[in-house]
Amino acid sequence: MKNLKDSSYTRRAFRAVFVVLGKLPKKKKLVVFESFHAKQFSDNPRAIYEYMKEHYPDYTLLWSVDKSAIKLFEEFKVPYIQRFTINWFWTFPRAEYWVNNVRLPLWMPKPKGTVYLQTWHGTPLKKLGLDIEEVHMPNTKTDSYKKNFVLESEKWDYLISPNSYSSEIFKRAFHYNGEVIESGYPRNDILSNSSETLVSNLKKDLGIAEHKKVMLYAPTWRDNEFYQKGKYKFEFQFDLKNWEKEFGDDWVLLSRMHYLVAENFDFSAYEGIVYDVSRYPDIRDLYLASDLLITDYSSVFFDYAILNRPVIFFMYDLENYRDQLRGFYIDIEKDAPGPIVQTESELFQAIQELKDMDVQSNQAFAKFKKRFTSLEDGRATERVVQAFLK
Template sequence: MLKNLKNSKFLLKVFRSIFVVMGWMPKKKKLVMFESFHAKQYSDNPRAIYEYMKEQHKDYQLLWSIDKQSIKLFDDFQVPYVTRFSLQWFLTFPRAKYWVNNVRLPGWMPKPEGTVYVQTWHGTPLKKLGLDIEQIHMPGTKTDTYKRNFINESRNWDYLVSPNAYSTEIFKRAFHYDGQVIESGYPRNDVLSIPSEDVVKSLKQKLGIPEEKKIMLYAPTWRDNEFHKKGKYKFNFKFDLENWKREFGSEWVLLSRMHYLIAENFDFSAHEGTVYDVSSYPDIRELYLSADLLITDYSSVFFDFAILNRPIVFFMYDLETYRDELRGFYMNIQEDAPGPIVQTEEELFQAINELEQSNVQSNPTFKSFKTKFSSLEDGHATKRVVQAFLK
């Protein structure tokens, strides 16, 4: 019912009107509102900024704007929140002095005068973004409309957080953004600069993973052209889990982390004790810290995982299609990837076996990659971001 109401043009006009009126009210100058991934997660850069401010800026009121379906998650973390589209939300969100978000806000939400909107975004880009995408393949989305919506959104940003100089150049062009950029490293990555054995032990206990097992993390992205309907994407494994189990199951477990846009609920019950679905695990950083090896494709996760100096395998079974037809890349991944690119199950398993015994830090390509993309990841990015937007 609520979903139908939110899709009603009339109701969106009503929402907008209420939002505008409340935006005229006096600002709550010490109130910071946070959202992550369409108000559905307690994660990413907004979480890191929230947790830093909670400790270092106790005079500020910190609130999360959340989707109704995420109430249990935020209750479990004991994080203060207001539910999107509730009366309290309309009385609060438009009056906050600061907004911290990592994706676009709904188009009907105008930014009130005097609000400081901090857009953290959510990854160093490999695949093309925003205005740089030549043709949109997502269902129900026209290319011109998609790009116009991006322009309308980015003009509201007062600050845009960038993890490195490479991203700054791309973000400014792809988002049509000429405002202030905080080139700081990513707040979410601060914890990766000091790996913790306690995190690994805790995660294994939570998931029931035997202490002696090594962890392989599989974290692929979504495909624009593989979908059930608008907003509901699908994904199929391109390597056989039984084969993986025979090859690696005695020493390893596989953690499967699907992109938030992939709607499938995967059933790994046939592989219990070997394959674990961690798609809804609240904090991917704990998965990074616990993983001994990463398998990914075009997801930005590899930029973050490389900070840990651990092996990465790129399982790009559809490389030519994804690069040449769907998205296009900003870098020559075949030359610059900090790990081998494979396209078949056989190649994947072979690469894993070879990397297991290798020291990635001795690889010149890996070292060059880290110099270009991770030089600012020193554990203090969050401090730099908060100091910039509170000045």
């Protein structure tokens, strides 16, 4: 079935149906949302949906959902249509608004009269789109990868940017000439508006004892380490037994893999110490519940800095990632809002040094925060919605 769905014949047929139905009268005030290829209820689209649900009751809000994610949306009691079904084809091309945070399938043209809000999903550290010199992803040619980005960005009417630094990069890397809403990220409003009660409840929901402190490990994927297209390998570069011996009495570790990483980690030997939260619906809750972040090249640290909590960069393959795979937009060794480490012993030492530190007293952290998070005042969603509904 999957091969049939992915065949060029099926894509052409889908496109033809989509074009015809897109010419029918628009369903006014219908907003259709997607997050991470219709598989998540998360990120900027979720924040916009929740805001509109509260403040715009006269709008119809629907999620486009992959079959694999139906259970999740039913648990959240979120109205949805299953992707690529008859009802979906009847609805999606006729919606007045689309809200999405990644690229749509290439065969989906944007109908005339549809307003497409592209939220994207992070402040960029690693190079994006047209700025990538050579693409190392499986079954992907550099020229076609870049061409496809241009074809996608031509559909966008609005693009959200979290800061002026991102606006400049997005316009160039996506070859985007439309309107940029430089607003801060809607998904980060909750980080500015959180309460101690919310954090306490999140820990309870995760099954973490109130007295335990929480480390969040959230690395990204490596373009050249894969099983197949869209399924990437990942191997821990620090020993969990050693981590438990060093920190297990006072801390728990939340392991959050990128959604493209295919590994199923077995942490049963560390029950109550290490938690696999890769499938947890939204990382924003994990930010709030944690006291310290360990990451590498993921954009999560730009958001996490809003909370004024320590960040450690475990970049064990820095030279290769920087010089061969992607390249960076900033001088991370100079501008990182926390220490860069490359070995297990360096990582553990950095944790010991930072775990009780007030990062706001650190000049580098303050400078970083001013540059990248100055718009994150808890009202980004309001600004975005007012801009694209005008």
